[in-house]
Amino acid sequence: MAQRVAVSDGAGGSKRTSRVRVAVRLRPYMDKQDEKGEGSCVRGLGPQNLEIINWRNSTETLQYQFDVFYGEQTTQQEVFLTSVKPILPHLLNGQNASVFAYGPTGAGKTHTMLGSQEQPGIIPRAVREVFHLVRAQEKEVDDWSYTIGMSYLEIYNEKVLDLLSPNTQDLPIREDKDRNILIPGLTHTQLTSFSEFHTHFIPASLNRTTASTKLNHRSSRSHAILLIKVVKSQRVPPHRQQTGKLYLVDLAGSEDNRRTGNQGLRLKESGAINLSLFTLSKVVDSLNAGVGRVPYRDSKLTRLLQDSLGGSAHSVMITNIAPEYKYYFDTFTALNFAAKSKLIVNRPFVRETVSTTESGKRSRQQHGCETSAEPKKKRLKERHGEQEAAPGPAQPQSPTDSSVLDRLLALEKLMMGSPERQRLNLLKTVAQSRKEIQELKEKQKELEKKALVFSTLPAEEKEQAQDMGKHDKGGEALKDSGLFRTNLPPLHRKQSTAAKPRKQQAVVTPLQLSQVQPLQSCAVVCKPSLCPSKKNKNTEVPEGKENIGVDLSVSDTDWESHLDTSILEKSRDKILQVLNSGTLKDLKTLQLIGDKKAKLILGWREVHGQFTQVEDLQKVEGITAKRFSSFIKANILSTIGK
Numbered sequence: 029m030a031q032r033v034a035v036s037d038g039a040g041g042s043k044r045t046s047r048v049r050v051a052v053r054l055r056p057y058m059d060k061q062d063e064k065g066e067g068s069c070v071r072g073l074g075p076q077n078l079e080i081i082n083w084r085n086s087t088e089t090l091q092y093q094f095d096v097f098y099g100e101q102t103t104q105q106e107v108f109l110t111s112v113k114p115i116l117p118h119l120l121n122g123q124n125a126s127v128f129a130y131g132p133t134g135a136g137k138t139h140t141m142l143g144s145q146e147q148p149g150i151i152p153r154a155v156r157e158v159f160h161l162v163r164a165q166e167k168e169v170d171d172w173s174y175t176i177g178m179s180y181l182e183i184y185n186e187k188v189l190d191l192l193s194p195n196t197q198d199l200p201i202r203e204d205k206d207r208n209i210l211i212p213g214l215t216h217t218q219l220t221s222f223s224e225f226h227t228h229f230i231p232a233s234l235n236r237t238t239a240s241t242k243l244n245h246r247s248s249r250s251h252a253i254l255l256i257k258v259v260k261s262q263r264v265p266p267h268r269q270q271t272g273k274l275y276l277v278d279l280a281g282s283e284d285n286r287r288t289g290n291q292g293l294r295l296k297e298s299g300a301i302n303l304s305l306f307t308l309s310k311v312v313d314s315l316n317a318g319v320g321r322v323p324y325r326d327s328k329l330t331r332l333l334q335d336s337l338g339g340s341a342h343s344v345m346i347t348n349i350a351p352e353y354k355y356y357f358d359t360f361t362a363l364n365f366a367a368k369s370k371l372i373v374n375r376p377f378v379r380e381t382v383s384t385t386e387s388g389k390r391s392r393q394q395h396g397c398e399t400s401a402e403p404k405k406k407r408l409k410e411r412h413g414e415q416e417a418a419p420g421p422a423q424p425q426s427p428t429d430s431s432v433l434d435r436l437l438a439l440e441k442l443m444m445g446s447p448e449r450q451r452l453n454l455l456k457t458v459a460q461s462r463k464e465i466q467e468l469k470e471k472q473k474e475l476e477k478k479a480l481v482f483s484t485l486p487a488e489e490k491e492q493a494q495d496m497g498k499h500d501k502g503g504e505a506l507k508d509s510g511l512f513r514t515n516l517p518p519l520h521r522k523q524s525t526a527a528k529p530r531k532q533q534a535v536v537t538p539l540q541l542s543q544v545q546p547l548q549s550c551a552v553v554c555k556p557s558l559c560p561s562k563k564n565k566n567t568e569v570p571e572g573k574e575n576i577g578v579d580l581s582v583s584d585t586d587w588e589s590h591l592d593t594s595i596l597e598k599s600r601d602k603i604l605q606v607l608n609s610g611t612l613k614d615l616k617t618l619q620l621i622g623d624k625k626a627k628l629i630l631g632w633r634e635v636h637g638q639f640t641q642v643e644d645l646q647k648v649e650g651i652t653a654k655r656f657s658s659f660i661k662a663n664i665l666s667t668i669g670k
């Protein structure tokens with residue numbers, strides 16, 4: 029059997045970590061979409077620079093520098109030749125590459141990646157070039173043969189779906205011992221020519237999940253990922269084999285839900301899209317800043333791209349932006365994620381209000397890439413015009429909506445002026461907070477359900493339940509959090525007629541009835557020393573599970589000795605069973621296991637199979653011996669009570 033060999037770059041040899049090359053492409057101004065005729069808010073300054081009006085002060089612009097800036101006149105061919113073609117030869121040496129189009133909905137990602145028949149984009153051009161390179165290589169070198177194959181998939185709502193075989197379910201992502209990422213079950217079709225590629229690709233594209241949002245009629249709601257694999261096999265012994273993978277990714281649009289009118293399923297989709305794009309930008313940031321851990325595992329998208337993004341792979345991110353004012357917030361956000369730095373420049377942006385019919389003409393003038401050699405006279409004239417149009421500190425023309433301004437302020441506070449590492453930490457904190465909010469929301473839903481049940485109980489039972497609830501620390505923590513109070517107004521209203529303010533909050537207490545029970549029952553089966561004590565409270569409570577219904581205050585080392593061995597074993601078996609056969613939801617019912625840990629457990633199971641004993645849990649990333657010891661204690665106490 030052919031052997032996969034380690035590959036090195038033709039230029040050097042030693043393993044290195046590539047930066048992700050960041051390009052920005054500004055699409056042409058589109059009159060029809062700009063009903064208010066507000067004009068452009070962004071324009072090019074040169075081959076690497078652009079500027080956007082400063083929303084805080086319109087006498088200033090914010091200037092950004094990227095590896096490349098493509099102005100609105102840039103052709104599809106120029107984008108391909110300068111950003112994509114140079115990385116393709118690496119595929120024939122067994123190296124990986126990825127090209128992805130990032131940016132707000134309607135800013136031109138699909139145009140850049142796919143294009144049209146008249147203006148083909150990166151995908152058709154890259155596949156044609158790969159065939160060309162392979163044919164040329166086959167003519168030159170005799171002792172290697174090449175095969176080219178394709179897979180096409182989408183990530184929709186964090187599910188991996190096969191576009192070449194649309195009836196398949198969510199596919200798993202695995203990693204082999206050489207750290208290659210694999211998707212078992214994904215269709216891989218051998219291609220003999222470029223026209224054959226078209227035969228498979230076009231119908232598969234129609235399987236892609238798209239829906240209409242207010243912003244773009246055929247807005248893509250999934251990340252579409254085309255994989256082109258080049259396998260190079262040695263015809264003579266030792267029959268070495270090298271595989272080069274190229275991922276061509278048309279990302280779903282990041283969007284502002286308040287503006288797009290997303291609700292229900294669309295809103296859920298947007299959550300998944302925004303989370304994966306957020307993780308992607310964190311990954312790109314970490315790779316380019318050269319900081320330690322790259323958070324590939326935080327989303328399916330980045331997990332899938334792990335072996336083709338950073339490391340020894342060659343990656344290009346093309347951030348697409350739109351010039352219209354109505355895209356201001358999205359453009360600003362996209363630029364801040366893509367840019368390493370920005371400069372505030374005291375130079376006004378001409379932005380007098382014009383009628384829609386004139387705006388196209390004016391925008392073309394504005395968007396011509398200005399250079400520093402621009403006549404001084406013209407700049408002075410612009411400045412003068414600006415002062416006439418908008419005296420004093422100005423607001424941005426479009427995002428005057430106070431919620432947008434709030435978010436701009438928050439975003440700026442987060443991104444501006446902080447050193448790279450600090451910025452990464454902030455990004456991390458935001459992601460963590462989002463996760464925690466999600467978990468709290470889930471918990472809240474659960475509590476609401478239980479509250480409903482409680483409201484049907486007779487008065488006597490209610491009182492009993494309230495008394496028991498007072499002992500529950502997790503419930504108190506939730507009650508004390510502002511989030512719980514603000515998110516449960518209907519429940520408070522319901523109670524307010526029957527009880528005093530202090531008691532109103534007790535609406536949650538019966539909900540913890542089932543959580544308190546383990547401790548109560550525990551008193552029956554364990555020795556007195558194990559029963560809940562309020563004195564010893566220094567036990568670590570990891571990962572968003574602070575509201576566990578058991579007391580962890582008993583000493584970490586001797587608590588097992590207080591329990592009956594057969595009960596202990598039975599509990600361990602129960603836990604092991606959940607670890608080995610539980611779904612994500614089941615795993616999350618375990619004490620101290622949140623969403624992230626549950627996913628890591630599932631991932632471990634996919635790669636390594638069953639856990640032979642509960643202690644194996646320590647092999648899962650992030651579960652330290654200390655965490656495991658808290659985990660086992662909390663879960664055993666909890667199962668004993670059930």
Ligand SMILES: Nc1ncnc2c1ncn2[C@@H]1O[C@H](COP(=O)(O)OP(=O)(O)OP(=O)(O)O)[C@@H](O)[C@H]1O
Binds near residue numbers: 140
């Ligand atoms: N560089 C460009 N030149 C000409 N037209 C463009 C360019 N970029 C985008 N467009 C046009 O703008 C519109 C929106 O572009 P596109 O559908 O590619 O956006 P998108 O970012 O892929 O949106 P979504 O996230 O919804 O898929 C399309 O009509 C497209 O043809």
